[in-house]
Amino acid sequence: DTEVTQTPKHLVMGMTNKKSLKCEQHMGHRxxxxxxxxxxxxxxxxxxxxxEKLSINESVPSRFSPECPNSSLLNLHLHAxxxxxxxxxxxxxSQEKTTGDGYTFGSGTRLTVV
Amino acid sequence: xxxxxxxxxxxxIQEGENATMNCSYKTSINxxxxxxxxxxxxxxxxxxxxxxxxxxxxxxxxxxxxxxxxSSSLLITASRAADTASYFCATDAKPYNTDKLIFGTGTRxxxxx
Numbered sequence: 406d407t408e409v410t411q412t413p414k415h416l417v418m419g420m421t422n423k424k425s426l427k428c429e430q431h432m433g434h435r436x437x438x439x440x441x442x443x444x445x446x447x448x449x450x451x452x453x454x455x456x457e458k459l460s461i462n463e464s465v466p467s468r469f470s471p472e473c474p475n476s477s478l479l480n481l482h483l484h485a486x487x488x489x490x491x492x493x494x495x496x497x498x499s500q501e502k503t504t505g506d507g508y509t510f511g512s513g514t515r516l517t518v519v
Numbered sequence: 520x521x522x523x524x525x526x527x528x529x530x531x532i533q534e535g536e537n538a539t540m541n542c543s544y545k546t547s548i549n550x551x552x553x554x555x556x557x558x559x560x561x562x563x564x565x566x567x568x569x570x571x572x573x574x575x576x577x578x579x580x581x582x583x584x585x586x587x588x589x590s591s592s593l594l595i596t597a598s599r600a601a602d603t604a605s606y607f608c609a610t611d612a613k614p615y616n617t618d619k620l621i622f623g624t625g626t627r628x629x630x631x632x
Contacts, residue, residue, distance in 0.1 A: 409561075436618050447607055447622035448562065455618055495561060499618075507552050507564030508620065515559070 406431040411496050411511035419519055420486060426514045428479040428496030436460075437479040438508070439471060440495040448495055454479060486518045523608050523623030531629040538595045540626040542608030543588075549611050551584055552620070553593050556605045565593075565606075598630045 409430045418424050428437065436455045440448035453461035454473040468490075470482040479496055493515055497508040523544040532538055542551070550569045554562040568575045568584045568591070575582045581594040595602055608623040 411561075438618075438620075445627075447625050450619065450621065453618045461619055493559065497562075507554070507567050508562075509564070510554075510561035512561040513559075 407509065409496055409498055409509050409511035411494075411514050413514060414512065415515045415517075417517045417519060418483065418486065420488070422486075423482070423484045425483065426481040426494055426496075426516075428481075428511055429477055430498040430509065431477055432498065432500070432509065433476075434498035434500050434509070435476070436499050437473065438497040438499075439479070439481050440497065442493045442495060442513075452481075483516075486516075488518050491516055491518045523610060523621070525606075525608060525623045525626045527626060528624070529627045529629070531631065532598055533631050534598060534600055536598055536630075538598050538602070538628055538630070540593045540606050540628070542591045542593070542623050544591075544608070544610045544623070545589065546610075548586070551582075551591050552609045553580075553582060553591075554607045554609060554622075556607065556625075558604075562607065595628075598628075600630050600632045602628060603630045604628060 412427045438453050439451040441451055442448040450463050451465045452471040457473045468485050472480040493513045495513045496511045499508045523542045525542050548570055550567055552567045553565040555565055556562045566577050566582050568582050579596045584591045605625045605627050607625045609620050611620050
């Protein structure tokens with residue numbers, strides 16, 4: 406299995422809702438990532454987990470809460486979001502950069518906050 | 520900011536022509552990567568070039584890296600309509616944690632049949 410699977414593919418939520426985005430990989434990669442991408446912009450790093458521990462938080466608002474239950478799963482819990490949080494949320498995983506394999510990205514969750 | 524700048528922002532060519540995209544970055548790097556993104560989808564890793572390498576090839580792709588100028592270029596030869604996508608360079612900056620991969624602004628490539 407050489408894929409990163411993200412669910413759901415599309416999500417519409419109200420500003421008072423609580424929802425979660427899920428990401429799964431079975432490549433044995435040690436690091437997993439959340440990126441946010443607005444239309445016609447590059448992906449922006451949100452969080453990095455390395456060996457199931459949060460290693461980087463790019464000053465993301467607390468209404469986004471990441472969780473890494475095990476080495477294959479990564480969640481992003483959403484609560485009290487704003488319309489400007491509408492974006493494509495991308496999950497990625499990687500082994501070691503020196504292998505030359507780069508990151509493997511999921512196809513993303515298209516989030517709309519209404 | 521570490522973010523790279525890419526030019527051109529948009530590029531339109533005919534099938535069979537070559538496409539060249541350039542990336543400039545601001546900090547010293549461990550390596551530089553190129554990714555492709557089809558509209559509204561996830562990114563696909565194309566190629567990684569290490570800071571001690573100057574050129575790398577993969578199929579129809581040729582990447583160069585000039586660390587003295589902090590720049591890289593991606594050449595796609597004999598382009599096809601299927602190459603239509605956005606292309607991003609990405610760098611991980613020294614001396615930071617190498618897990619921090621930052622993307623450039625991207626080039627939108629349109630290849631007409």
